[in-house]
Amino acid sequence: MTTPPRRVCVTGAGGFIGSWLVKLLLSRGYAVHATVRDPDDPKNTFLKQLEKAPENLSLFKADVLDGDSLRAAFAGCEGVFHPASPVPDDKTVDPEKEVMAPTVKGTENVLEACSAASVQKLVVVSSIAAVCFNPSYDHDRLKDETVWSDKKFCKEYENWYSLAKTEAEEMSLKYAEKNGLHVVTLLPCLVFGPLLQTVHLNTTTKVLLFMIKGGPDIMNNKFWPIIDVRDVADALLLVYEKAGSSERYICSTDQIDLKDVLNLMKSMYPNFSYADK
Numbered sequence: 001m002t003t004p005p006r007r008v009c010v011t012g013a014g015g016f017i018g019s020w021l022v023k024l025l026l027s028r029g030y031a032v033h034a035t036v037r038d039p040d041d042p043k044n045t046f047l048k049q050l051e052k053a054p055e056n057l058s059l060f061k062a063d064v065l066d067g068d069s070l071r072a073a074f075a076g077c078e079g080v081f082h083p084a085s086p087v088p089d090d091k092t093v094d095p096e097k098e099v100m101a102p103t104v105k106g107t108e109n110v111l112e113a114c115s116a117a118s119v120q121k122l123v124v125v126s127s128i129a130a131v132c133f134n135p136s137y138d139h140d141r142l143k144d145e146t147v148w149s150d151k152k153f154c155k156e157y158e159n160w161y162s163l164a165k166t167e168a169e170e171m172s173l174k175y176a177e178k179n180g181l182h183v184v185t186l187l188p189c190l191v192f193g194p195l196l197q198t199v200h201l202n203t204t205t206k207v208l209l210f211m212i213k214g215g216p217d218i219m220n221n222k223f224w225p226i227i228d229v230r231d232v233a234d235a236l237l238l239v240y241e242k243a244g245s246s247e248r249y250i251c252s253t254d255q256i257d258l259k260d261v262l263n264l265m266k267s268m269y270p271n272f273s274y275a276d277k
């Protein structure tokens with residue numbers, strides 16, 4: 001008699017990080033419930049073509065603002081991974097609707113749906129945006145998992161993404177303590193790498209595209225902590241399998257100055273126009 005595969009759900013499975021995680025989980029023999037907002041949208045077709053998808057992948061239509069759709073997707077799953085949340089690429093017009101609600105209320109719905117569906121473990125994809133935005137931080141000190149962004153400061157500077165990720169992560173860890181759900185949070189830095197999806201471009205990839213397609217003449221030589229998307233998928237599975245409840249993990253492998261990113265891209269793709277100041 002063969003043992004049935006372990007069953008987990010990935011929210012936002014059609015996204016940059018979500019899709020690499022789905023691919024990894026399938027390759028490790030997991031049965032995956034993949035949530036997308038529109039299973040009929042051609043941008044999600046690639047998921048069905050992943051190796052082992054025919055036998056082990058089921059697509060579920062779910063919006064994080066709709067608790068019923070989440071409960072249906074989580075039913076029968078031992079674990080849930082929650083990367084679904086908007087990453088704004090432009091000036092936000094309606095922060096509550098575009099960023100805060102899907103990130104904070106959306107995560108609350110995910111937490112409650114996990115409890116309702118008797119899910120044992122949840123991995124929430126947070127971000128270093130929930131760590132870095134803090135004016136009183138001592139810049140000589142290495143940032144680690146004890147550091148949080150300052151919500152008041154985020155609001156003042158209208159950094160809705162950092163505010164939303166901070167609130168959602170804080171709430172997740174509090175929920176774990178209060179309700180006995182095993183929750184781990186993973187905080188990737190800037191994620192780059194190959195795309196599995198063929199239609200949708202995520203925000204960090206759009207930044208690279210902007211830089212090679214005649215973007216700005218002058219760029220601020222910022223320091224970027226970076227990681228490959230495939231390492232993020234590995235890290236998500238690692239914390240799922242190994243981490244204790246309420247643990248928080250920053251996920252970063254390298255650091256690079258923006259001018260070095262530009263030089264690297266120039267050497268690889270010399271025929272584009274780049275910022276030269």
Ligand SMILES: NC(=O)c1ccc[n+]([C@@H]2O[C@H](COP(=O)([O-])OP(=O)(O)OC[C@H]3O[C@@H](n4cnc5c(N)ncnc54)[C@H](OP(=O)(O)O)[C@@H]3O)[C@@H](O)[C@H]2O)c1
Nearest residue numbers: 012015016017037063064083084085086127188190191202
């Ligand atoms: N990329 C990075 O550098 C980076 C760094 C740190 C943390 N993160 C975090 O990683 C996660 C994934 O980011 P990504 O780069 O993979 O972005 P992405 O490709 O844009 O993926 C985001 C996913 O969220 C889904 N989504 C948005 N609003 C939703 C809603 N109301 N209901 C259900 N699904 C919704 C989108 O689904 P649709 O296809 O239906 O729009 C999409 O699949 C996010 O939580 C982000 O904060 C990313």
